[in-house]
Amino acid sequence: MQAVLTGLCAHLRTEGVTLVESWPDSEEGPEEWRLGFSVLPTPLGGLKAGRDLTALAGRLARFRPETVMLHFPTGQALYFAALKPLFGYRLVLCFHGSDLLAPRPMVRRVLPALMRRADAVSVVSEPLRAAAHHLCTQARVRLVENGIDTAFWGAETGTPADPAGLVVAAGRLQP
Template structure:
């Protein structure tokens, strides 16, 4: 059986799109004769993963500083011990950061193939120093997956030579689970989902709510911006109409999406937002900004795409959806989501991983 080690610097507990996609890969790839172990900063025996959390000054920006070298050496030893024990055929890094330099250094000794999966901010919004290292990291990969066409093109702009090993594999939702629940649609209900971060644009949705006096918005998720967003809600006097709901179970979220008249995604930047596909799968039409893979997903029979950071356009599109004047339907939303099947997505991942594992060290298919 082919052995896969999946690593991400993001915490499993953050419950963002990257983590949820990795959850699905971890669950589904074994059905394709792949043995999967997960590695990350908050893995424990309970999650059956492998903890690996190098210090930030040693890794986040590529080459360690002089003061960080002892810590970097310790992290390298820890990684070598894991690789010696697990003996992966393929290491799959999601959301590459400077930690990737450790894996690059270990590859000649442990002979694994390196699959890099890019998701959005890792390539679209790298730090200044990471931007310098990114072309080298991308060139070092044996294969690269990108969740949107925009992301694939941006990666290729950094390193044109990667084109032959770049694969567009959009995120997919489990349409068997994410389906309409038999509950009444609540007039005026808007639902939005995501980590509470500036990039997600929830401040723009709150601002747009001032122009929608008959609407109520429920925002699901947690993050560093919660206090700031709540202060904005308080200052605008919107406490009764904009509610930060926090994390809820998938069952509860599915019900919330089924009850909503419209799903809002006011993001300033995205890769291929799984939350959008899940909302559509629940039959909830969407209004979302023209970033990342959103235009690839949101066709006119499923919702409306609006310019990013344009509050009047966002408010107008939401008003249209709530008034019943929009041409898209709940049936159209569901049909569009079915084009982004998680089964098709993870079949492509499995095929790519098997093809990588079958290559010899010169990159040729094994005889």
């Protein structure tokens, strides 16, 4: 998925689109998993959250995005939701499975507020669409089967050379 997005970003830049890429996860996985956000908040955690929110606001002030798309939203998505009114961007959330059906404890706590603040929600299956409808209005949820918009990514002729061989998979496996 990262290679596809990197290629898409490179192509969009040749078309004159200004993009800012951010790949926050390190080799060890998403930061929430390493820091253990599933435990009760501490005073030090609150200070770190304030520092991180201020740093993100500084980046957003420099780049002034029109749209922020969060692919596989984590607890940090709440920062983007909180700053949305200040910077006026559209917030798009893309869910792929466990991030909506069985989120980490910290994300589970903020998911209802996050979904209410999203301008659009993308899901990859009918069960995810049903779960999303419980948290936000149906009009904002778009189903993209298996996460691949075949009309956009398909062959220019509209028909793959070998329909039986058309398999695309992207994902992240973590404990």
